[in-house]
Amino acid sequence: MTRVIITAIGSAGDVHPLLGIGAALAARGHEIVFCSHAPFADAATRQRFEFVPIGTAADYATAMANPALWHPRTSFRTLWAVIAPTLRPHFHTLAELTRDDTVLVGTLWAFSARLMQEMYRVPLVSVQVSPSTLLSAHAPPTHPRLTIPHRLPLGVKAALLRLIERHALDKVCGPALNALRTQLGLAPATRIFGEWLHSTDGVLCLFPEWFAQPQPDWPAPRLMSGFPLFNDTTAHAPDPQLDAFIAAGERPVVFTAGSTLIDHARYTAAVRAALKESGLRGILLTPDAPPAEARAGQDDTQSVLLKRRYVPLQTLLPRCRALVHHGGIGTAALAYAAGIPQIVTPFAHDQFDNAQRVVASGCGLRLDAPVQAPALARALDHVLDSPSIALQCGHMQDQLAASPEGCDAAARYIEGFMQSGTRPQDVPRTRAPAFADSGQSA
Structure with missing residues (x-):
């Protein structure tokens, strides 16, 4: 030892x-x-x-x-x-x-x-x-x-x-x-x-x-x-409402700003408007989501947007269509492993460089802050409708799976x-x- x-x-x-x-x-x-x-x-x-x-x-x-x-x-x-x-x-x-x-x-x-x-x-x-x-x-x-x-x-x-x-x-x-x-x-x-x-x-x-x-x-x-x-999943309790939401329709898009300090109300409004414009469903990971005890008995299966404080991305992303995130490299890596396209909205630190590398890999787009609903909706439509991005995401997923x-x-x-x-x-x-x-x- x-x-x-x-x-x-x-x-x-x-x-x-x-x-x-x-x-x-x-x-x-x-x-x-x-x-x-x-x-x-x-x-x-x-x-x-x-x-x-x-x-x-x-x-x-x-x-x-x-x-x-x-x-x-x-x-x-x-x-x-x-x-x-x-x-x-x-x-x-x-x-x-x-x-x-x-x-x-x-x-x-x-x-x-x-x-x-x-x-x-x-x-x-x-x-x-x-x-x-x-x-x-x-x-x-x-x-x-x-x-x-x-x-x-x-x-x-x-x-x-x-x-x-x-x-x-x-x-x-x-x-x-x-x-x-x-x-x-x-x-x-x-x-x-x-x-x-x-x-x-x-x-x-x-x-x-x-x-x-x-x-x-x-x-x-x-x-x-x-x-x-690595994504710590040991402390995460089961979430049957989340499971029901994912199963109730087309796979959702995940949104997260990580630990970045942002105006969460404005970000949520932009996400909700972009989903409505694109006809998509989404899961937003945000610190202002209601706690588990406040969600008891709710039926969110008909909602456009589900909010959670935390869900392990390693288990969530393979069940979703795309990821919109801040540009943290660990978050980007989990999206690569899930084989889904990314929209990166960098705010500070290494996020801008990571965003450019996601774009260079052919697996997504960079959309600089502040996040606006029309631009986000266009970016979602692009990454979800692009055959080349889908092909490259699958290629990177295979490459990661075959690597140590x-x-x-x-x-x-x-x-x-x-x-x-x-x-x-x-x-x-x-x-x-x-x-x-x-x-x-x-």
Whole structure:
């Protein structure tokens, strides 16, 4: 048995894939310690992981409810303002949890895990949930404000990317990160997102090559594991009303904005109007849906739109015609696995890049926010009536079914670092020694 400490920072789309990878490692007999935001405690403990919270549930709820987190102009700075105060306590926590048989696994924002690797040579697998943060001059990511045109010469694209790194990324993250590095006796880091955050041991990319073609300037060594098709279904109660609704007519369309902060009343109105115009039925996953106890005795089989707070997409999508979603890569992956077309309505973060990749795969359309009923109705008609989209969705479904399961492939890759003989040296067992040289204490 090896202890694997997984740090998953972000929204559900960042955390759930790591739960699936942790479950695959646990099934192989390894001890899993899951470090994430407090609201994910139940999901982790259902997998029988030891759970260590990062921050409080109240802090996380406040951050997710901040409109600035979901605006392309302010999202990066807002997210960093939430993460920066956790760097030092999270580093201390990892130091206390680490044993001489530990392997660290961390998502994009797990800077403290990268510091543990750098300070104490603890084996680290850094995880890229989506390709947008692999900053490549050969294939620059799509962003509403900072997209570099692909048609430019490579040298120009590389120079522009360095400017973005220096003036938009390092400028925001550098001060807090490098202040901590100074306390640890480390030199300042530059090109934080382009180079530093990637583990020097190995990078795990949780998507297949057909979704994001590997580029010459991506970090190495790396593995592209394929999509980790994990959707936690263990806590979901049976829903006979939902089953009756699906069975009562033509297969419905599913709508979800994920954890994105939106005007849910306006979004619902647009969805309802688009369904009426297209003559379709839909299921809307939204936090303002009525709770289960308020639905007792209702007959929704004649409704155009059924609202639910949560339904596991892995079980729902194969029963539906199409998916309209925010652009989370885990959501897109489950639509690919179900073989259904997608309409992606990106709002912030990696959603724009993911949307473009869905379009490039031939499996859907991109429809930028705000969602308007006429445009949504036209998009639905297009994706549902297109023979080429239907053919390509079936092809991608077959390709995924024939590929190794992403969680298992990722688990095997992580196991390789357990067998390498690389072990951490002189990891402090208490908090204070990590800052002893600078006179700091926790």
